[in-house]
Each structure stands twice: as C-alpha cells, then as structure tokens.
Amino acid sequence: MLAHPFGTVPAGFSKDGKVGIFESNSILRAVARLGDYGIGLYGRDVLESSRVDSFLDSILVFSREAQEYLLAMDNMTPYQHERMAAAFEFFSAGIEQTLQHSRFLVGERITLADIAFACDFSQFLRERLMQNRLDPIDLNCVSQEAETKYPKTFDYLQNLSRHKVFAKYLGDYNAHIWR
Numbered sequence: 001m002l003a004h005p006f007g008t009v010p011a012g013f014s015k016d017g018k019v020g021i022f023e024s025n026s027i028l029r030a031v032a033r034l035g036d037y038g039i040g041l042y043g044r045d046v047l048e049s050s051r052v053d054s055f056l057d058s059i060l061v062f063s064r065e066a067q068e069y070l071l072a073m074d075n076m077t078p079y080q081h082e083r084m085a086a087a088f089e090f091f092s093a094g095i096e097q098t099l100q101h102s103r104f105l106v107g108e109r110i111t112l113a114d115i116a117f118a119c120d121f122s123q124f125l126r127e128r129l130m131q132n133r134l135d136p137i138d139l140n141c142v143s144q145e146a147e148t149k150y151p152k153t154f155d156y157l158q159n160l161s162r163h164k165v166f167a168k169y170l171g172d173y174n175a176h177i178w179r
Helices: 024-034 046-071 078-099 112-137 151-162 164-170
Strands: 011-013 020-022
Touching (some): 020 024, 024 046, 046 078, 046 112, 078 151, 112 151, 112 164, 151 164
Antiparallel strands (some): 011 020
C-alpha cells in the first residue's frame, strides 16, 4: 500500500515494486520522461512541457466528468446531464480555440496532450452508442450536434485516429462517430 496508497488502476510500479505511479496522465508523463526527449512527446522545452501539463490537467478534469456521466447512463438525472453538457462545452470550446491557431495542441508535433485528448475524447463519444438509455427520460446525447459547433475539434480527432500509430491502437473504436 505504501507504493500505491489509493489502490486504483491504472498503476505502474518500479522494477522493485517500491515506487508506484498512479493516474493515467502521471503514467503518460513517466513513460515520456523515460523515452527519447528528441521525439518531443513531453514538449521540446520547459514551456512546451508545462503547456502539455496544462492540457493533461484540463483533459483529466473533463474525463472525470465524462466517466461519472457514462457510468450513470442507466440512472441518468437531468442534473448529471446538464453538468456533463457544461463540461463538454467548456472543454470543447478550449480545444476548438487552440486548434484555430495550431495543428496540434502543443507545438508542431504530437505530444502527450494529443494522445490523452484522443483517448479521453474518444471514450466520451461512446455516449452516442447509449442514446437508447437517454430516450426514456427525453434527453439527447451531449455531443449530438458537436461536429457542427466544434468542427476543428472533430477534424482533429479524425486526423489523429487515422495517424498510423493511433490507428494501430484505436482501430475502429471511433467508427461510430463518422458513419
């Protein structure tokens, strides 16, 4: 328990098992720090690394709301739906604003911020496969009209999903979005 006081997943451990790393974004950061800095996954300098951290923190806040929302799908309340709608609007507007001026979230290459975005945003968009659970309470998916409101965000996700490395791991996970 000392190595990982919360006992949650995901988790990673040092070779001797004495040091635990928990929370997905912390694990991402650790892996990037162990890798080749020339690749730039964690940014190419201190400012880019800090900007990556900023996006990872924002993504974590969004994904926590998304997890609560998705897990409550069978017992959804209007309050939970409104809360997720507000979180989605706030997050998507920030991503859209960033993409007005940049090809990626940070710098000119894919970073941890892009990886976390693709994973967490894709996971949230699974809500579209659960519309039938919202029908009985006359609610629609939060992201129902989002491609129109946030076109750069959805183009960005689609481009990332087609990238050879993302495609290798995401496969057809996002196919339902572009049907």
